[in-house]
Every structure is written in C-alpha cells, then in structure tokens.
Amino acid sequence: MGSIGTETAFEAVARARALEATGRSVIHLEIGEPDFDTPDNVRDAAKRALDAGLTHYPPFAGLPDLRSAIASDAAARRRMSVAPEDVFVTVGGKGVMVYAILALVDPGDEVIVPDPGYPIYESLTRFLDATPVALPIRMANDFQVDVDELEALITPRTKLVVINSPANPTGGVLTRADIERIAALAERHDLAVLSDEIYSRILYDGAEHVSIASLPGMARRTIVLDGFSKTYAMTGWRLGYAIVPEWLRQAYGTLIINTVSGATSFAQAGAIEAITGPQAEVEAMVEEFGARRDLVVDGLNAIPGIECRRPQGAFYVFPSIAGTGLDGHTFADRLLQEAGVCVLAGTSFGAVGLDHIRISYANSRENLAEAIRRIEAFVRGG
Numbered sequence: 001m002g003s004i005g006t007e008t009a010f011e012a013v014a015r016a017r018a019l020e021a022t023g024r025s026v027i028h029l030e031i032g033e034p035d036f037d038t039p040d041n042v043r044d045a046a047k048r049a050l051d052a053g054l055t056h057y058p059p060f061a062g063l064p065d066l067r068s069a070i071a072s073d074a075a076a077r078r079r080m081s082v083a084p085e086d087v088f089v090t091v092g093g094k095g096v097m098v099y100a101i102l103a104l105v106d107p108g109d110e111v112i113v114p115d116p117g118y119p120i121y122e123s124l125t126r127f128l129d130a131t132p133v134a135l136p137i138r139m140a141n142d143f144q145v146d147v148d149e150l151e152a153l154i155t156p157r158t159k160l161v162v163i164n165s166p167a168n169p170t171g172g173v174l175t176r177a178d179i180e181r182i183a184a185l186a187e188r189h190d191l192a193v194l195s196d197e198i199y200s201r202i203l204y205d206g207a208e209h210v211s212i213a214s215l216p217g218m219a220r221r222t223i224v225l226d227g228f229s230k231t232y233a234m235t236g237w238r239l240g241y242a243i244v245p246e247w248l249r250q251a252y253g254t255l256i257i258n259t260v261s262g263a264t265s266f267a268q269a270g271a272i273e274a275i276t277g278p279q280a281e282v283e284a285m286v287e288e289f290g291a292r293r294d295l296v297v298d299g300l301n302a303i304p305g306i307e308c309r310r311p312q313g314a315f316y317v318f319p320s321i322a323g324t325g326l327d328g329h330t331f332a333d334r335l336l337q338e339a340g341v342c343v344l345a346g347t348s349f350g351a352v353g354l355d356h357i358r359i360s361y362a363n364s365r366e367n368l369a370e371a372i373r374r375i376e377a378f379v380r381g382g
C-alpha cells in the first residue's frame, strides 16, 4: 500500500465537516458533484424496477437495454459506431479507469497522465509498480495539452496515455486539432488511450466535445470513460460505463466478474431512463452551471493576487493564487480555518498545480457569492 495515492477531496470534506461540527460555518467548494438531485423520472424508473423485482444479479457487463442505449447515444453524440457488446457498465466512472489500468499496465510500464489531473490515474499506476509520467497542463497555455511536449514524453515503455476533456480540475476542453494530433501520436507509437469523457455533456459557449475514439482508426486503441454521476446528478448511484475495443472485451468482463460481479440492477434501470428519457433537466443544469461559472470567474478576477481563466467545460476553476504570496496548500488550509471556505490545493492534482487552488462551483449562486466575499476578505486581510 506504500505506493498508492488518494483523492484528497474526500479528506478535505472530512476536515471541513469536523470544523462544522464545532459550530463554524463552512462553504463547500471542494467536492466535484452536482448539488442538484437526480431528476424525478430517473428516480421513478429505479423505484419501479425495484418494485418489479429487479433485485437479482445483473448480467456482469450490464443490462442489455442499457448497453444498447449507451451504444446508440455514442453513435448520436460521439459520432462513432459502437456495438452494444463494446459497452461495459461499471460501478462509477472510476471503475472504467481501474479496469483500463489493471488490464493494460504491467510493472515498469509508463503511463502519461495530465498534471494537474484526476489523481487516481497516477495513484493506480504507481500501485501497479508502473511509472506515471506527468504531462504538464499549464494556465499559460490555457490549460491545453502541448502536443509537442507530449510527444517528447513518449518512450518505448509508454503503454497508455490518459486524456480528460473537459478536464478536472481545470475545466479545459481540448480542441479538435489537438485531439487529431494526439491521435496521430497514438497511431505512430502504437499506444492505447484512456479518454475520460465524464464531463462531455457539461460544456459552455458552444464548445464542441470531440471524442478521440471517433477519429479514424482510434476506436481500436481507445477506452472511452463516461458515466451518469455528473451529467444526471447521479453520483450516489455509482454508475459509469466503458466503451472498449473488441480486444479488451474479455478483459473488462473478467475484471468485472473478479471485482464487483456487475453494477446494481435497479440503478441500471434508472440509467436507462436517464439516457433515453427527456434531457431538459440536463440542459437546465448546464445552463445554471454556466451562470455560476461566470459569477465565480468574475468574482475571483476582481480579487488582487488571483487570476482565473474562464473554462469551457466541467464545473471547476483552477485559479492561480501566486499573486497572494501563498502557495495553494497554505492558501487552502488557511482559507478553511480563517474564512470557512473549503477548496482544494492545486497540488492535490499534481505538482504543476503548486500555485493554484481548485474550486468546484457545483453550489448555489448564493453560497458562491458568499464564498467570493469571504475569499476576498481573506486575501485583503492578508
């Protein structure tokens, strides 16, 4: 266990809750989950399934109707042709990344992971005695991948490249041109790609989601990770899915059987309704997130010492707080203790985030406005 990492958001929540238990008011901007409830139609579908007795083991790869619905959704939204047999329903989107790394990575291999990036890619890679290689994602580059830098990191030991667009923690959205260049690299160096697209429906300003798997030849080397947690406010349902190339079907099936046997049956019935039913609530949530993004970005940029880009996706901002003279870790610690606002240090996502904090704006506008007031008073008070 010496080499495994963690996701510090869960620990930060615990610290903030402990502070609240002493009577302090804390605004939670640390956790990456929609504050909305799961839409009623989805909850009703799961309740109906429960009442109808969908309480037994599901087929290990997922309910056939859900796998078909996901395949149709991928055809419509990602413009790629997917057979239902390529789809595996997992416990959370996280299940997809666990299996990708378990299936593909051997000790001594190298995995290129975004820095800053979701910490579990790196953690699991280390756990398997493989080497995570950090691909810097810098604010100065508008949180885009520098494709030349990526190419320079590829060695004969590179097995897998992880990309995540829209990204946690930066909100950055990769351009089609860069995704095409990354695909060309994967082809040239014969690499597999884990494409974490869990925020693919949470986009602003008309930004386009391009799945690398939809580019010519790429479906056979890409694992697409998506799920229900973020898009449909279903974090507690623990449902995600993988779209895998044919040569990985066996591995995904075997790993699911070895670990969880399958994802909760009646929850999957809710997911069928989520993906095939009316999408108006998803659109309303994204519109609201967009308004909150503007509130937070404008508010932060009005504070001396803070610089914040306006990201085109997900529900995070990753401002630089270098101008305050504090590093992200000290800033986050003191902000919680002194001002009652819980954010994450940028280094929770990799070393490149040293002078940054991550804010999740999945909170009410009222709480966000109050948080901005508190952050401003904290920074001005020095």
Ligand SMILES: Cc1ncc(COP(=O)(O)O)c(C=O)c1O
Pocket: 032, 091, 092, 093, 094, 095, 118, 164, 167, 168, 196, 198, 227, 228, 229, 230, 235, 238, 239, 240
């Ligand atoms: C980039 C990214 N991938 C995957 C996940 C995992 O999603 P799930 O909760 O469905 O396991 C998260 C959750 O925060 C995430 O931010």
